[in-house]
Amino acid sequence: MKNAVLSELFDQMADIMEILGEDKFRINTYRKVGRIIGDMPAEVETMLATGKLAETPGIGKSSLAKIEEFVKTGTITAHKQLLSKIPPTLLELLTIPGVGPKGAKAVYERLNVTTIADLKKALADGSVAQLPGFGEKKAAAIQRGIEFLEKSTGRIRLDQAMEAAELVCAFLQNTAGIEKIQPVGSLRRRVETIGDVDILVAAEKGEQIVKAFTSADFVQEVLAAGPTKGSVIIRTQTTPVHVDVRVVPGESFGAAAQYFTGSKQHNVRIREIAVKAKWKLNEYGLFQGDKMIAGPVEEEIYTKLGLDYINPLLREDRGEVEAAKSHSLPELIELGDIKGDFHVHTDASDGRASIAEMAEAAKKLGYKFICVTDHSKSSAIANGLSAKELAERIKQIHKLNDKLRGITILAGAEVDILADSSLDFDDKLLADLDFVIASIHSGMGSAREKVTTRTLRAMDNPYVNCIAHPTARLIGQREPMDIDITAVIKHAAETHTALEVNAHPYRLDLKDVHCKMAIEAGVKLAIGTDAHSVEGLGLMGFGVATAARGWVTKADVLNTLSLAKIKAWAKAKRPK
DNA sequence: GCCGTTTTCGGCCCGACTGTTTTCAGTCG
Numbered sequence: 001m002k003n004a005v006l007s008e009l010f011d012q013m014a015d016i017m018e019i020l021g022e023d024k025f026r027i028n029t030y031r032k033v034g035r036i037i038g039d040m041p042a043e044v045e046t047m048l049a050t051g052k053l054a055e056t057p058g059i060g061k062s063s064l065a066k067i068e069e070f071v072k073t074g075t076i077t078a079h080k081q082l083l084s085k086i087p088p089t090l091l092e093l094l095t096i097p098g099v100g101p102k103g104a105k106a107v108y109e110r111l112n113v114t115t116i117a118d119l120k121k122a123l124a125d126g127s128v129a130q131l132p133g134f135g136e137k138k139a140a141a142i143q144r145g146i147e148f149l150e151k152s153t154g155r156i157r158l159d160q161a162m163e164a165a166e167l168v169c170a171f172l173q174n175t176a177g178i179e180k181i182q183p184v185g186s187l188r189r190r191v192e193t194i195g196d197v198d199i200l201v202a203a204e205k206g207e208q209i210v211k212a213f214t215s216a217d218f219v220q221e222v223l224a225a226g227p228t229k230g231s232v233i234i235r236t237q238t239t240p241v242h243v244d245v246r247v248v249p250g251e252s253f254g255a256a257a258q259y260f261t262g263s264k265q266h267n268v269r270i271r272e273i274a275v276k277a278k279w280k281l282n283e284y285g286l287f288q289g290d291k292m293i294a295g296p297v298e299e300e301i302y303t304k305l306g307l308d309y310i311n312p313l314l315r316e317d318r319g320e321v322e323a324a325k326s327h328s329l330p331e332l333i334e335l336g337d338i339k340g341d342f343h344v345h346t347d348a349s350d351g352r353a354s355i356a357e358m359a360e361a362a363k364k365l366g367y368k369f370i371c372v373t374d375h376s377k378s379s380a381i382a383n384g385l386s387a388k389e390l391a392e393r394i395k396q397i398h399k400l401n402d403k404l405r406g407i408t409i410l411a412g413a414e415v416d417i418l419a420d421s422s423l424d425f426d427d428k429l430l431a432d433l434d435f436v437i438a439s440i441h442s443g444m445g446s447a448r449e450k451v452t453t454r455t456l457r458a459m460d461n462p463y464v465n466c467i468a469h470p471t472a473r474l475i476g477q478r479e480p481m482d483i484d485i486t487a488v489i490k491h492a493a494e495t496h497t498a499l500e501v502n503a504h505p506y507r508l509d510l511k512d513v514h515c516k517m518a519i520e521a522g523v524k525l526a527i528g529t530d531a532h533s534v535e536g537l538g539l540m541g542f543g544v545a546t547a548a549r550g551w552v553t554k555a556d557v558l559n560t561l562s563l564a565k566i567k568a569w570a571k572a573k574r575p576k
Numbered sequence: 577g578c579c580g581t582t583t584t585c586g587g588c589c590c591g592a593c594t595g596t597t598t599t600c601a602g603t604c605g
Binding site: 024029060061062100102103132135196198224225226229244259267275283 | 577578579581582587588589590591592593594595596597601602603604605
């Protein structure tokens, strides 16, 4: 929790310095520090106490002092001083698309605008358009920016971004003159939320492609349309989505894919290597003087720079560049490695399909097993099973397994961790199950110690094999619990308990950096879709990508094991 | 503010699009 606040403070300092017109490289440093802190898997106090923070590249003396001050006092003097130099509400203007630090400074100094409400008034009476460097069109763009901000929920979920990308790619497939299409940007990296969807296209006649794209049926508003780039808002089933299409010649396709996939920080690192070799890297290729030495194929950009190819899922500047240099990149888990699903609901609780239907669907996905994990009785809202119903269910599963061919159903449960840290079923019943996942569904807003203790005690139970959605966040809807994830991971390792990577795009919990922490501590991961229907089983890819973003390999994941090994793994924790 | 196979000072990634401009600044990614 503290990391997020601290990260925000550094970012705010950068914003303010930008408004004040200070040195851009210094500003960039503050942003970078903010990002490093935001990405840090462990709490900043821990990182500081263990000395790891001081060793982190990008964090120097000055930033370290500010962080120490924050940990001790909860504030940063430099931040307060900066904040005193501008009206604090001015920062909200920066969230408007089309308004940057220079624009915010101008409307403040010349029109005394300090809030979005002020700005709306100034737009209405025409005074913004009168400002030097502004004009009617710019004022209209800001107006649209405010409207967009007011109706949009900000970033969208991965599944929503995928839907938009599929819609646009299908359209481009049928557009004449296109050689190749590739979704790039944060979607290709499978970041948990997406700002806008970027699609890269190889074609000779860019202007025609952009024209076709920006006049497609699904386009709601055209934001920009040039010879190589079209930028629009499209309508999807659930939400408006900002989509950019970039067109490059085929000979530049690899370089452009690398460039537009990002992340920005990863690209900065890659380009630094190019600059050191006295080369130039941009979206058109890698150049030695005027001579292109790589461009058509993305892999070659990395190879020429002396790096192993870096999977897009790792391109976050979290050590992947160093690992690529020293040939020590991990062999990431892939969807094809998955032999089953650990978190599946059926119509016995709040799912829609029967056990048999779910098993058949899983078999079609090529799985060897599913673990049926219906809710326990305390989750009344989810129609949780009573002890008696679960006992009956286990018998049904055994009978069904006798009939089924090619797939096995593991008898499981998603048992509630109650407020007093006890479990919703007694050990005798749990002992009859093959695999037990436990999770918190109530009191998620409780204090850190409370939710952490509940989770640790649940892991102490010899029949609990996995903690499901350990932070209980719902992306865009509910903050994660204030849980001590470092303690949870440590105890998972101590108690031979797996942690779930919940694959549902609403959850992605554990998230990527937590996955990395977990495997570094030797904890096994179990990926589960939390499917409540046959279609829900198809969400596995989101979980696999999230794990891979956390540097997870096949060996770290229980889903890749044979049924016999999974059963043995679960049994190992039980009383002999 | 950070950093070092051009090291302790002097650099710090690169380009597209738009709008307001007579050659470029601001914003965005």
